[in-house]
Amino acid sequence: MARQFLKVNNAIFASRPTFAAYKHISYNYSDVSFSPYGPYWREARKIYITKVLNDKKLESFEKIRVEERRCFLTHLQSFSGKPVVLRDHLSRYTLSITCRMIFKGKYFTELEDDKSIVDMDELVEIVEEWFLLNGAFNIGDWIPWLNFLDL
Numbered sequence: 001m002a003r004q005f006l007k008v009n010n011a012i013f014a015s016r017p018t019f020a021a022y023k024h025i026s027y028n029y030s031d032v033s034f035s036p037y038g039p040y041w042r043e044a045r046k047i048y049i050t051k052v053l054n055d056k057k058l059e060s061f062e063k064i065r066v067e068e069r070r071c072f073l074t075h076l077q078s079f080s081g082k083p084v085v086l087r088d089h090l091s092r093y094t095l096s097i098t099c100r101m102i103f104k105g106k107y108f109t110e111l112e113d114d115k116s117i118v119d120m121d122e123l124v125e126i127v128e129e130w131f132l133l134n135g136a137f138n139i140g141d142w143i144p145w146l147n148f149l150d151l
Contacts, residue, residue: 011037020138020147025130064100068093088124095123 006013014037016022022034029035032044051057072093076084140147 017141019141021134021136025134061101065097068097068100071096091124091127092120095120095127099123 016034016036018029018036023029025031026034030040032041032048035041035044072089076089140150
């Protein structure tokens with residue numbers, strides 16, 4: 001029964017809901033993460049998996065992951081004997097790896113002497129604001145006929 005249900009209604013349940021926040025952050029749902037299920041999504045997903053997440057590409061980032069892991073553990077070791085909020089350090093670790101993989105270099109730094117495009121606290125603030133805006137309630141998402149009011 002479940003197989004039949006998913007086979008018949010797969011396209012309905014494969015799509016994400018179309019919220020206003022997704023429309024604005026993904027350039028009118030053109031990002032593979034937020035685009036509705038269909039031919040565009042299938043093609044974008046295929047490109048993403050074959051070009052971005054293939055084994056060779058991920059293996060090429062191993063050096064970055066090792067360097068950032070060492071830096072992260074060294075940074076944590078400096079707090080030896082003190083209480084640590086691990087959430088903040090893990091988010092910085094993840095951002096550091098992601099930025100180095102995407103931008104091909106250090107996009108930010110925690111040191112005051114180094115020149116960087118943005119400092120770590122500013123980058124963390126940008127990411128937290130992005131999450132906050134994505135989770136914001138928009139009445140037009142739930143009552144479509146009020147969408148034009150942009151409440």
